[in-house]
Amino acid sequence: MSVRGSKVNGLMVTIRDVAKESGFSSTTVSIVLNNAPLARYIPAVTKKRIEKAAKKLGYRPNLFARSLRSKRSHTVGVMVFDMTDPYCTLILRGIENTLYQASYLPILTDVHNERSRFERYLEMLLDRRVEALIVLANWLFVDIDVLADLEKSSIPTAMIGRELKTDTISSVIVDNEMGAYAAVEHLHSLGHRKIAFIRGPKTLADSAPRWKGIRSFAKASELDLDPRLIVDLPESRDPISSFEAGYKLTEELIKQKRPFTALMAFDDMTAFGAIRALAKAGLRVPEHCSVVGFDDVAASSLYTPALTTVRQPMEAMGAMAVSIVVDGINSVQEKREVVAVHRKVAPELAVRESTRNLL
């Protein structure tokens, strides 16, 4: 292994040291080591000598200096609104992995759903000249201001989990409508007709399209949507709270004595809460009631029963956001215009153990 960071008595070795060692000027060294255009004129012997000297000294270019000159940081800012939301994990993995392949490094910030924190972090990231921004807008009321702040930043920006129509900020979202449609369809195909629904909070962007998908299936198949079996999650800034809300709402649904054989939850967390409530009431899943979630967070397949849910291709979505902004960076570099792109990816129904045929 190369003698990493080999320093001469604590000092870093600079390009000048390599120049001295190799007998050429630092200009030539720079040209050779960066394989700059001019390098094609430099004879192989010279290159060899310089490379040997560089290796011998363990030379590593100082990225501060390089960045100062080139105005590039090779860094991308990632803003998450709440990292503890299990929804984030796989997306972050997708982001990380794709950035790695493109040789960018992520600076991760967690906004804790606080506006002040958002502003401070945004400032910090821009001060560091991140070349792009990826915003993971999970479980969030994105106000107009946030978007405006982001637009002002004038670097390629992609938002995951929030549909946008801007032409400055790209977006990657799942097709909520299609997912919800598929989920009810699944329940319907299993014979369920009395289905309870826990809808998302109205302030959450995902809520409406998911409900639309359900309504659209209901209409197409003449499924009756009983308004007394439809409840809404309260607004909250905390994704974990949807577990508790799911629990409480399901308790109330049960107490109502209005029978249902299946329950469709807004997301997996809510579904977990619902399952808990059903269990408390002596109702087994899926024997007495089928339950379906949305998202397919990591825990869903580990749950007992394993949760049937609508899978968001999270890793792919993260990767997609990265490739969008990397394209953006390249456009900026080549002084082409950056155009926002909006991707809506298809979810996939993951049928597991929490749903079954109505006997």
Next chain:
Amino acid sequence: MSVRGSKVNGLMVTIRDVAKESGFSSTTVSIVLNNAPLARYIPAVTKKRIEKAAKKLGYRPNLFARSLRSKRSHTVGVMVFDMTDPYCTLILRGIENTLYQASYLPILTDVHNERSRFERYLEMLLDRRVEALIVLANWLFVDIDVLADLEKSSIPTAMIGRELKTDTISSVIVDNEMGAYAAVEHLHSLGHRKIAFIRGPKTLADSAPRWKGIRSFAKASELDLDPRLIVDLPESRDPISSFEAGYKLTEELIKQKRPFTALMAFDDMTAFGAIRALAKAGLRVPEHCSVVGFDDVAASSLYTPALTTVRQPMEAMGAMAVSIVVDGINSVQEKREVVAVHRKVAPELAVRESTRNLL
């Protein structure tokens, strides 16, 4: 709000622009805006004028230039060995939050448990002159090499989740022995005497001390440890796999027909697998068998039944690692010697629904 990034026709405003605007030299501007020692000689009027000019132009210092001079990046490298491990999430949150308070920014890297990736990332981080390193060694066979690489880096480094005796790398771990002790003690106090154990893989550092804690309790209370009820997780680099292994091993334990009334799993993932296997065999938790895990990952409290487990104070551990390395950075800055510290934090038993009295 300040006119962020206000640029004069696309160019950033530099300290010289502020100098020109205010009528002072860039030296004075620098002194004033940084409140450098010399600033005490500068009269308030001058300061006011300079500050006003800076604000008016929306001046933001170029951190590349600053870093180049000061040799500081205000950045900390965070290396995770597998981000998808739910064990990481809260620790990362703790790290992020504490770094934020100290005005450092994290660069997050996920090593995917691959040595080549580790090396490349380490190199990238050092090239960027991160001022410290926090390594989240979850579920990992840390070979000697990795440690050696880290030691060579000669920046303050803390490792979470792996006990070390080095005097160059700090460590933060949970007291595995104490945690395991508390867990068996809990089962014992509920009346359980026939307890099955799924131990961790031998190559994992946590395995031995946890088992030691169990043995030590067994000895103290004359609990009989039936070797036929003791099984080991296979070695694996994937934390999710412990779910499957937990499932399989529990299946085998059941098949053995050697009765047990409680099961202590190596970690929560394993416990989830065990619960699934028990359920498949028609055994309810906790009615027919109590189950206890270790870690208290986010999903544990959401599980049905909610999992009794040994809680690692993960957020605190992350925070602790940060304060250790920040102290280290300060020491380096003041040319004091950096001494590694080793913290072992006490876990806490979280008693929930998966364990109950033996009737």
Next chain:
DNA sequence: CAGCAGAGTGAAACCACTGTCAAGATCGGC
């Protein structure tokens, strides 16, 4: 009234690298 301390400020060096530009060397062709 020389001398000196200290307040207030700026010129210039420096951090490490890249890119432009031009000069010198080499070569082929006439």
Next chain:
DNA sequence: GCCGATCTTGACAGTGGTTTCACTCTGCTG
């Protein structure tokens, strides 16, 4: 032996800060 083209290389300027050092100017002491 001269000319233009093609190599090969290095001096130098520039990137945007910070810091050293020195200079000027008061005001005060001896």
